[in-house]
Amino acid sequence: MRWTSALAIYVLFWSFSVFLVxxxxxKTTREVGGEHVPGQAESAPHEFRSGRTAWRVTVVATVLFVLFQLNYxxxxxxxLSVDLFDRGNMVTR
Structure with missing residues (x-):
């Protein structure tokens, strides 16, 4: 696999890992015990730490990418090992 393909796949793993992490x-403002701001959603985070989130996303994406590379x-x-409908024996034209 070329390094550019590997980089593109890593970027995909990183972007998908954001939604996992x-x-x-x-913690919401209510869970922390802070004062609710009018107009703010109750589910909004009290404090968003982008650095910590980016670090966690990078760790998760790297682990998933290493597993992908090892499987590759x-x-x-x-x-063929996940062929649920036994189409491996079919001849396509």
Whole structure:
């Protein structure tokens, strides 16, 4: 695999990992015991720490990418191993 392809796949893993990491560790103003600001959603985080979130996302994306690379190299899971409809024997024209 070329390094540009690997970089593009890592960026995809990173962007998808944002959605995995964002919900964890968030405390609302009510949970912290702070005063609710009028017009603010009750589910809004009290404090958003972008640095910590970016670090967590990077760790998760790196672990997932390493697993992807190892699977790519060693072929642990292939398309035929997850063929649910037994289409591996079909001849396509």
């Amino acid at each position: 964002l919900p964890f560790g968030v 190299s060693y072929g642990w899971i292939t398309p």
